[in-house]
Amino acid sequence: MSEAILRDVASLAIRLAAERGATDAECTIAEGDEFSATVRLGEVETLKEAGSRAAGLRVLIGKRQGSSYTSDLTDEGVSQMVDAAIAIARITEEDPFAGLPEREELGQIDGDLKLAEADVAQVEASARIDAAKRAEATALGADPRITNSEGAGCETYTGCRVFANSRGFLGSYSSTTASLSVTPVAREGEQMERDYWHSISRSWAGLESPEDVGRKAAARALRRLGARKIETCKATVVFEPRVAKSILGHIFEAVTGEAIYRKSSFLLDKLNEKIAVDGLTLIDDATMPGFFGTSPFDDEGVPSRRTVIVENGVLKNYLYNTYSARKLGAKTTGNGSRGLTGAAGIGHGTLFIEPGTKTPEEIYAAVGTGLYVTELIGFGVNTVTGDYSRGAAGLWIEDGKLSYPVAEITIAGNLSDMLKNIIHIGSDLEFRGSTCAPTIAISDMTISGK
C-alpha cells in the first residue's frame, strides 16, 4: 500500500477509537517488503520474496489502557481492532501515570534523514544472488583450510512506518536496508571453526564489496583454528569492536527509565556520579542522517534527539519514554519504542562511545599480556546487580601482539567494576548498525578455563 493509504488507515483507527469511547488513542502501522537470497557452495539455496503489513492500536479510557493489533487493514479489520482494544481496556486498572505525551512534546525533526535510498528497491534478484555467490566464493578461495560454508546471504528490505495519535500527531517515514553476509567453515584435522562477516547499509551502493565481506569472514574463521583452552586466571580483556558493543547494550538496559523506576539497575541513584573512567563518553543519537538508529520521531510521536548518557565517566542522563519520565518526575528524552502494539517501551537510537586515540595495535602493545575477545555467547549478564559472566573465544595477547587462538572459556566480573577498569579506548570506531563501539580494554577480569 502507499504511504498515503497507510496514513489514512491510521487516522481512521484514531477517529473510530474516539467515536467509541476512547479518551486518547495511538496507532502504529508498519509495512515491509523483504527480498532475500542465500547461496551455499556456489548454488542458490533459497529465494524469498514477500511483503506484509500490520497495525497496532493503544487506547486510553481515562487512566485505563488496552491494546490490540491486526494484519487486516481493511475498514472492517480496523473496526474490529478498535473494538478489541476498547474491550480489553476494561479489564485493566487505573494507572495514574498512563497517557500520551503532551501536545507540545509531539513533533518530528526536519530535513532529509536519508533513511531510504532508492537503489535498494531497484536491486534485481540476480544481483542479490551474484553478491552472495561472490562473497562466498572469495571466502572459499581464501585458503585451502576453508573447506566448507554455512552459506552466504543477501537481503534487501524496504519498509514504511506510520504513527498517529489523538493529540494531532500524524507522521510517517520510509526506510531501506541492504545486507550481505557469509559464514565460512575452516577445518584443520578434527577441529572445525566458523565465523562470519556481515555488511549492512541503508543503500545498496553502501555495502562493502562481496569480496571484502568474503575475505574478512575467511580471515576470522581461519584465525580460530587450533584454539586451546587456557588456565583460569585474572587478566586484561580486550574487546574487539564487534563484541565491545554488547557492553553498551548492557549500560543502555541499566539507564532506561523503566529499570530506574523499578529499582532494577546497577546504575540506580548514580546520576551525576562517576561510574566509569574519565575517557568514557557514551551517547545516544537518533538524529544522524543515514544511520541505523535514526528516525524523525520516536514511537510515541516525540522528536528524535541526541542525549549524552555518560560524559567523561560521569552518568549524565537516563533515557525515558513518556511513562517512565512521568513516574520519575522527568521529561521524555524521545526514547519511546515499541513493535506495533502495547504501551511504548524504551529504545535507543545510534548508541556509541566516543573513540579514543590509540589504534588497536597500540592497545595490544600497551596491554602486553591478556585476552583479545572476538566472540561472546550466552546471556549471563544481570543488569540489576551488574554480575557479568559470558562464554568467550578469541586470541591470546602475548608480547603485545595477537598470538594463538583460545576458546571454551568464560570471562567474568561486575559491570560496575568493569566500567571503572576500562584502561584503553580505541580510535577505531566505525558506525555499523545501531550500537557501535571501538576496541576497548578492561583490566582485572576473571578468565575461567582449565
Added chain:
Amino acid sequence: MSSLSNLFGQKFGLTERDLERYLAEALSKGGDYADLYFEYLATSSISLDESLVKSATQGVSLGVGIRVLSGERTGYAYSDDLSPDRILKAARTAACIASGPATEIVHGLKSGEKRDLYPVGVLAGDTPLEERVKLVKRADAAARAHDSRVFQVQAIYADSVRHVLVATSDGRLSTDVQPMARLNVAALAREGEGVPQRGYAGGGGRVGLEFFTGAHSPEAFAEDAARQAIVQLHAIDAPAGEMTVVLGPGWPGILLHEAVGHGLEADFNRKGVSAFSGRVGQQVASPLCTVVDDGTIAHRRGSLNVDDEGEPTQQNVLIENGILRGYLTDKLSARLSGGVSTGSGRRENYQHYPMPRMTNTFMLAGESDPEEIIKTVKNGIYCTNFGGGQVDITSGNFVFSASESFLIEDGKITSPVRGATLIGNGPEALKHVSMVGNDLKLDLGIGVCGKEGQSVPVGVGMPTIKIDHMTVGGTR
C-alpha cells in the same frame, strides 16, 4: 465444491480445489515439491507491574506461506492477504526457484490420522478475561506475601491459539488447532539498602486455564520466584575454573538442548558444519546417557500433533546409552539424505520456511538416588535454575547461565552462589557424566528456542546428573 470444515474454510471460504490450484501454480515452473502453510493466530496477554494490571493486548494475524523445493533449492513467498489473487501471486513468486515445464501435483488431498495431544475443555482465549486477570493478581499477592523483602513483582499471562493448515503437492492435507498458555512471574528482593536480587518462575503449555492449579498455581510460581530472589540475597561469588557440576532435575535439561540438540539438527549435518556431523554410531556421551526428543507428550509446550510441514511428530532417540543414533530431520533434509522426516520441521510463523527443530528434549532417568549423587562430591557446584543458553554448532562450544546454584562441600549443599555461565564442548561434555539420577523431571513450560531468527516454543527435561568436570565462569 464446498468449503473446508476447518477455520480457513469457514472464515475464508477456502476449498480443496483452491488448494490444488495454488499448489499447481507453485509447481508451474517445475520443482520437486510444494506446500502451503495457512496460519491464523489469535493472542492475548495481560501484564501486571507494581501491583496494577497496567496493560492488556489482544490481536490476530494471519497469512499463508508457499514453498517450492527444487533439488536443494527453496523458493518461498508469503501473503498476509488470503484472497485468491494474492495467494496465486505468492505461488508464482515461489515458483521462480525452478525453471522448466510444470510438475503435476497429486489430486485428491488426503488427511492423515488425527490425534489430539492437547485436548482442552475451553480454550484459554475463550474464558472470561476476568478469570485470566485473577492469575496475575494472585501471583503478585503471593510473591509479596512470601517475604517482606520482596519489593517488585511483575507477572505476565499470555495465551494464544494457532490454527494451521498444511497442503502438499504429494497430496497431503493436515490441520491442527494449537493452544498455548503461560504465566511468568519475576520478583525483586532487597535487604535494607543492599543490592536487589531477582528471581523468575513460570509455566504453561498447550493447556487451558485449568492448568494453573496446584503445583502450577500462580501462588506456586510466585513463591518460587520470590524464594529464588531471597536466596540470592546471601549468595557469594561463584567459583571459577573446572570442577564437578551437579545439575538438578527439570529445567537444567537446557544443557541437552544446547550441548547436543542443536548440533543434531539435520540441516547442519547435511551441510557437514556441525561438531556432530558424520558421528552417527559413535560414542558422544557416557553410557549412562540416553537423550530423546519427543513431540508427542500430552499438553507439553514443545508438543505438536503435526509439525509445521504436516508430518506427525514422534519420539526420536538422539543418543542411546552414549551412542549417537540419529538427527532431527525435516522434509528437505530427509529428501536430500534419502531418509524420512522425523516430524521435526518447524517454523515461527507463515513468514518463514520450516527447518529442523527440537520439540521436548530430555534425558531418560538413571538409577542413582539424587541425594547420593550430592554425597559423592567433595568440592563442586549444584545448579538448579538457569537463564538462557547458546551454542556454536561448528566448534561445539556451548554455554548456559546458572541463575541459582550452591556450593557442594564435603558432600553437602552449602552456600548459594551468584549467577555464572557454564561452558563446555558438545561432543565432549556428556562423556564426563558419571551419575544419572532416578528423578527425571520435565520443565514447567517456559522455553523458547531461537534459530536463524525464528523462535519456537520448546520443552526440556533431565534427571539430576553429575558431570565430573566442566568449566564454571565465576570470579572467585
